[in-house]
Amino acid sequence: MLYLDSSGSLDVRLGLRFDTLTAVMIVVVTGVRPSCIFYSIGYMQPRSSMPRFFAYLACSPSSC
Numbered sequence: 001m002l003y004l005d006s007s008g009s010l011d012v013r014l015g016l017r018f019d020t021l022t023a024v025m026i027v028v029v030t031g032v033r034p035s036c037i038f039y040s041i042g043y044m045q046p047r048s049s050m051p052r053f054f055a056y057l058a059c060s061p062s063s064c
Contacts, residue, residue: 040057044050 037054037057040053044053047053
């Protein structure tokens with residue numbers, strides 16, 4: 001948050017919040033990502049472009 005008092009000085013305060021919703025989202029995101037990769041292993045098994053696909057999958061965090 002930014003605060004500007006009457007003398008013209010600027011006070012900047014930064015912080016992190018960790019609450020119940022944050023904890024739930026961390027668990028969900030860290031659980032969904034590996035499940036996408038495990039599903040992709042079975043899906044891409046018969047294809048020859050498997051290494052390239054997993055390189056793309058590893059590079060993009062929103063690929064699932």
